[in-house]
Amino acid sequence: MTLSDRTKRLRDDLVDGQRRALARAITLVESTRPHDREQAGELLGSLAEATGGAMRIGLSGTPGVGKSTFIESFGMKLIGQGRRVAVLAVDPSSTVAGGAILGDKTRMERLVRERDAFIRPSPSGGELGGVARRTREAILLCEAAGFDTVLVETVGVGQSETAVAQMTDMFLLLLAPAGGDELQGVKRGVMELADVVVINKADGALKDAAARTRADYASALRLFRARDGEAEGYPLALTASALEEEGLDGVWEALVRLDEGRHASGLHDRRRRAQALQWFEAALDSNLMAAFRARTDLRGLRAEVEAGTLTPDAAAQAAVGRFIAARE
Ligand code: GDP
Numbered sequence: 565m566t567l568s569d570r571t572k573r574l575r576d577d578l579v580d581g582q583r584r585a586l587a588r589a590i591t592l593v594e595s596t597r598p599h600d601r602e603q604a605g606e607l608l609g610s611l612a613e614a615t616g617g618a619m620r621i622g623l624s625g626t627p628g629v630g631k632s633t634f635i636e637s638f639g640m641k642l643i644g645q646g647r648r649v650a651v652l653a654v655d656p657s658s659t660v661a662g663g664a665i666l667g668d669k670t671r672m673e674r675l676v677r678e679r680d681a682f683i684r685p686s687p688s689g690g691e692l693g694g695v696a697r698r699t700r701e702a703i704l705l706c707e708a709a710g711f712d713t714v715l716v717e718t719v720g721v722g723q724s725e726t727a728v729a730q731m732t733d734m735f736l737l738l739l740a741p742a743g744g745d746e747l748q749g750v751k752r753g754v755m756e757l758a759d760v761v762v763i764n765k766a767d768g769a770l771k772d773a774a775a776r777t778r779a780d781y782a783s784a785l786r787l788f789r790a791r792d793g794e795a796e797g798y799p800l801a802l803t804a805s806a807l808e809e810e811g812l813d814g815v816w817e818a819l820v821r822l823d824e825g826r827h828a829s830g831l832h833d834r835r836r837r838a839q840a841l842q843w844f845e846a847a848l849d850s851n852l853m854a855a856f857r858a859r860t861d862l863r864g865l866r867a868e869v870e871a872g873t874l875t876p877d878a879a880a881q882a883a884v885g886r887f888i889a890a891r892e
Contacts, residue, residue, distance in 0.1 A: 567606055567610055568603070568606065570603070571603055571606045571607050571610070572610075574588060574589055574592075574607060575607055575610050575611065575708075578607075578611070578705065578708055578709050579611075579614055579708055579709070579710075581709050581710040582709070583679075583682055583709070585709070586682060586705055586706065586709040587682075587684070589607060589705045589709075590684055590698075590701075590702045590705055592604045592607065593607075593608070593698055593701040593702060593705065594687045594698045594702075596694075604701070608701060608704060608705075611704065611705070611708040614707065614708040615704040615707040615708050616704075616707060616836070617707055617712065618650075618703070618706065618707045618711055618712050618713060618714045619712065619713050619714070619733060619734075619819070619823055620703060620714045620716065620731065620732040620733045620734075621713065621714065621715050621716070621732055621733065621734055621735075621736060621819065622715075622716050622718070622725070622728040622729055622731070622732035622734070622735040622736065622757075623635065623715055623716065623717050623718070623728075623735075623736045623737075623738065624717070624718045624719070624724075624725045624728065624735070624736070624737055624738070624754065624757075625719075625737060625738030625739065625764075626719070626740075627719055628740075629738045629739060629740050629764055629765075630738060630740070630764040630765060630806045630807070631717055631719075631738055632671040632672055633764075633806040633807055634738060634762070634764060634804070634806035635651055635672060635675070635715055635717060636671075636672040636673070636674055636675050636806075637806045637807075637809045637812055638715075638806070638812050638815065638816070639651065639672070639675045639678075639681055639715070640674055640675060640678070641809070641812050641813070641816065642713055642816070643675075643678055643680045643681060647680070647712055647713050648680040648681075648682075648710055648711045648712055648713065649675075649678075649680065649681050649682070649711065649713045649714075649715065650681070650682040650683075650684070650706035650709075650711035650713070650714045650715070651672070651675070651681070651682070651683045651684065651714075651715045651717060652684050652686075652699055652702050652703065652706070652714065652715070652716045652717070653684070653685055653686040653699075653716070653717045653718065654686055654695055654696065654699050654716060654717070654718040654724050654727060654728050655686035655695070655718065655719055655724065656686075656690070656691065656692040656695045656723075656724055682706065682709070682711060684702060686699075687699065687702075692723055692724060692727055693846060693849075693850060694850075695724075695727075696727040696730075696731065696846070697846070697847070697850065699716060699727075699728075699731060700731045700843060703716070703731060714732075716728050716731065716732055725753075725754050725757055726753070726757065729757040730839055730842055731839065731843075733823065733826070733832060733835065733836075734759040734760070734819060734822055734823065735757045735758050735759050735760075736758070736759070736760050736761075736762060736815070736819070737754065737755070737757070737758035737760070737761045737762070738762050738764050739761060739762070739763050739764065739777065739781070740763070740764060740765055740777075741763055741765055741766065741770045741773035741774035741776075741777045742773065742776075742777045742780070755784070755785070755788070756788060758785075758799050759798055759799050759800070759819075759822055760798070760799065760800050760801075760802065760815065760818050760819060760822070761778075761781050761785065761799065761800070761801040761802070762801075762802050762803070762804050762811075762815055763777045763778045763781070763801065763802070763803045763804070764803075764804055764805065764806050765805060765806075765807070766778075766803035766804055766805050766810065766811060767805035767807060767808045767810065774803045775803060778801045778802065778803045779801075781801040782800075782801040785799045785800070785801055794822075794825065794826070794829070794831065795821055795822055795824075795825030795826070798822055800818050800822075802814055802815055802818060856884075856887050859887065859890070860883055860886065860887050862883055865879040865882060865883055866879075
């Protein structure tokens with residue numbers, strides 16, 4: 565495939581590591597306009613070999629648990645070690661242009677100023693599937709731009725954690741110290757995604773509570789069966805203080821050990837392959853749906869459903885039948 569000059573320039577600037585080119589490329593993949601989709605497809609296709617190299621880390625936790633504080637401290641630490649850190653967000657509820665979750669400029673004040681950091685708010689609007697698609701593509705673009713660590717943040721709502729786990733290599737769950745000894749209202753499904761649980765705010769008056777909470781989670785996590793090909797001891801529970809920058813080395817070491825173990829056992833590659841297939845299925849559904857909706861006039865059927873002269877299911881069958889008949 566020959567690239568248009570425009571796409572080629574964008575690709576060259578991106579691969580050169582220019583953050584402005586990266587921002588523009590992400591805007592392109594976020595666009596739903598057919599012409600932009602086409603150029604985005606061209607661009608991504610031309611980058612296949614430059615992608616896949618980053619450590620992709622999902623991060624979740626309820627609002628207020630300290631996600632942005634953690635990402636800022638953790639990101640600064642990684643940059644200090646010579647890594648290049650991209651931060652993306654998945655927030656399907658975000659409707660504000662530019663995204664609500666990371667839109668606030670006061671978040672991650674130090675990190676935004678770093679040359680080796682790139683922070684991008686959640687793509688705004690649309691259902692989770694669309695947001696997930698755009699975020700997956702943004703991950704690839706970050707990798708092509710030379711970011712070796714991609715943090716994908718999500719707030720603890722609904723299905724977004726699962727979507728993030730499906731596009732990352734490992735999943736970090738941030739929790740706050742609990743008052744009593746009972747586990748916090750973390751859904752079992754979310755706990756099951758976690759590779760490393762971090763009890764944040766392990767400082768000052770909360771330090772003891774954090775240690776107790778960590779012990780509670782450590783025993784709860786033992787109930788989850790270790791994954792095939794996993795390093796010993798995961799999922800793991802740790803304490804940290806994002807504010808006082810304590811325990812962050814331990815979190816990083818835990819992630820590195822996990823990652824190395826998975827590379828050695830082949831689990832890393834198996835996960836990436838499974839994710840590629842999942843992505844293919846999702847893309848198939850959405851492409852098919854887009855093609856169908858663009859080519860099928862549903863107004864008559866809608867009117868019949870509203871009037872009660874046709875059942876919804878019969879109308880749907882008729883619509884799909886017409887779509888198929890028109891292509892035969
Ligand atoms: P987010 O909503 O999950 O992104 O949480 P923020 O990072 O905005 O933090 C929420 C509040 O918790 C802020 O007031 C932070 O200063 C505070 N916070 C975050 N991390 C820590 C920590 O490690 N220790 C303490 N004591 N407070 C923290």
